[in-house]
Amino acid sequence: MDKNMISGEKARLLLKLKYLSPWSNRAIARHIEVSHQTVSRYFKSALTAGLTWPKVKSLDNDELITCLFPNYPFRKSNLIRPNCAEVYKRLNDRTHEKGNLKKEDYWREFLLEHGALGVGRTTFYNDLKSYRDDSDRSMTQFKAPGDYFFCDIAGSKVYIGINKDIPVSLFAGAFGDSDLAFMKGYVNENQESWLNFIEQVFIDVNGVPVFVVTDNAAALRTSRKNTKKITAQYRMFSEHYDFIPFDIPIRSPRYNYRAERTVRKFVDAILAYARELTFLDLDDFNTWLQSKVKEINNKISPKTNDTSTQRFLVREQQALRELNSKRFPLPIETHVITVQKDYKFVFEGGHYSIPENLKGQKVTVIVTKNEVEIKYKTKTVCIHTRLKKGERDSMKPEHMPMNHRVLVEQNKAHFIEWASQIDASVVTLVEAQYKGAGEPDYKARKACLQIQRLAKKGEFDKYVETCQWVVSLGRLTVTAFSDALQANVTSNEGLQEAYQLYQQQTQNNNGGRKHHVH
Template structure:
């Protein structure tokens, strides 16, 4: 609607002077301090609206202005408007461009279609009215954005009453806004990876790119240009053939999809759960799952359909299939190979190739298996064993001499010792009966056999007899006796043991212990 360039009082005065008819437009303009063309314009509007001075005197300023300056009647356009929501949705499909969509629009509305430049200008004008995060064009099956919400949910331990804060993981697909959420106990690397795997199983496929933030749990070295990811995230990418494109630190615009999704989850899911009490993480996750389904079925406000329908149309056909097996979540721990070519984990001992004695290796521990890595290669694998102090040994890991000794049993060892002599047999029996684990007794007996080969059976028998006399039937004691030649000396008479202790004020009597 045109806006008058003069005040309503001057417009009224102009109509009054025009009604008199005695002055020209130039004279009226000079008298009122307006231009000649403005006087002509007011006269023209008055004639078009059939407003004379008599009628103007009966109208208010608003009524007079409405009659004189009516909004122009728009011309009927010969062009048919495109379906901008359809265009916006189709652009998310791989390979679809504005040029292609304009060609289809032109073929459908020949003679009534906009030119390509006007088509693009009108679409971009429509798209700018959407939220900033939605103006980015995302191709179906391309990106999965992941993050943790700032809000947490309290979980009460029913037995102790202790309250812990459950962390809320959120994931969203770029093209369809299809959303997933779940609760985890912490935000450690295992929780991140386990939640991402759950997301992939929720959408039943694998996108091309994973877009996380750069938390310490996932990134060993966060960096704006070349971040270094942790081993567990690398395993996830290798198992699912998934590429990772971390957002730049402190740059939320790199992942606006998940920023909005986190806000939606907080407002639409967590807010609805605020009055409920949860006594386990599983119960909380069941409640979240129910609301996630409802969230994905809510209609869009500015686009047709909902997240679920957009997912079925855009993302699902473009996702790659999941691998045949689910990735096992692993923890890593460094360990040094002991001299007996075993590594220790939670009190149990697992064998590695004997050539790695003294080397530092990496243990990859899953829920059921232990893998030993050296130089990035797997050198041993064992099922987990919870028996503390026990050994899990693979024969191929043993030296050839040790493998030969596997044929020995306690009965054979005692039979060998009895052939040497009674003292040797007594020492071997002691080893079998007093060692915490049979393997330790076997090792000492095999050492005695080596001493017998080195020094002869007679000397070994004499050394065992002397070791018994000093109450030290250990391999080290017997070896020391043989090295020093004490086995060749006669055994001394037993030392007399004093039957009673001398009376002294510092010596407690038997009454002290009653």
């Protein structure tokens, strides 16, 4: 890619910050590590293309770049790039050795090895810098209402239960302008607890801020050292509620002063009192905690002569953006797979279909408690209801090639509907082919097609009588039925006793219904 171009993912973040946040071009440039001229150029291109933020969200990364720069000649460089992981491994391994090598030495080594076939010096160093990705991000602090929600975990714990043997972690947060505080206790400090706390705040205030600032939330990152690499679940959560996630750099408390102050309020005003009380369970503790949080939010500030609740209702609530009415389904697992020839994803023994036109493409599979969602790039392709134990598959006919759809459409119900128009004995014979098998059962389908073909040869009365005969004897296989037709067993006087007994029973049940074949 041209050195003046940025990736589609970074371009999406650039436009999101430009459309939703009050940041300047230079602040955005520092955040995503580009020049402020690049920010200006991309935003002007978006305006020229008539892109709004809802329109940007609907495009995948490649479509976004095409809309911004329709005439850009995308070219893939064939030049050899450095193995950054190997370079940093060798650098770290030799850190404490005498006369250890520098990056310049590795550049010279790369140049000698590849010469004109390798990238240039600037690209070499830029690749190393991008791989390291450890530059300190700065975050401009704005006081505009509705911009920020800060959240953190208190270091001190409260113990609940009759024996006070269950530790509870306190999640605390506050809005940047009004300082409206929120607190809730959780038994775990995992990702689910973080997302539940943030989502509950959104529901309580019926709105979403532009930024959610978390303080060293290790459960929301894929790397302890890199605060930019958030988990796939947290990324999907932020896209669902349309906010910008921001995890502050390590050992940078000034970034999250609002949440830090809320934590101090808990430690100073609530912690000692809470440890003297006995809470039977977590709900009991959180009910008591909410009453204390309400007291904190309704306390009059001597500086502003109003309360946090008043400031929030007057200034901040109306500045929040609209809340997505659908709650976020927390993914249990996420998978990135390449769609194979059988166009399906297998999870816990169940088969879930993927549109066959995506064969060979990479898709993201998101498994939640009740659903399995298939996404291609940034768009949802389909959503399956998650199969229960014993259910075999969820293969949708619309996802199949035309020659495969008939395999699903000709199911047990299809053949029983046909058999019911002929005779009850034919229904019994069809049902026997599916006995003990799930759907779709291709072996049973093959047998039922053979039963249909035998009916199309004519002599329908003989067909029905023979079917009644084999059913009366319990010989419920296609082979037995076919052999009986060929042997014309219904005209054999020595075999009529069992047949006549069955015929008398079925006539009472059928009410003398006429037999016909469609």
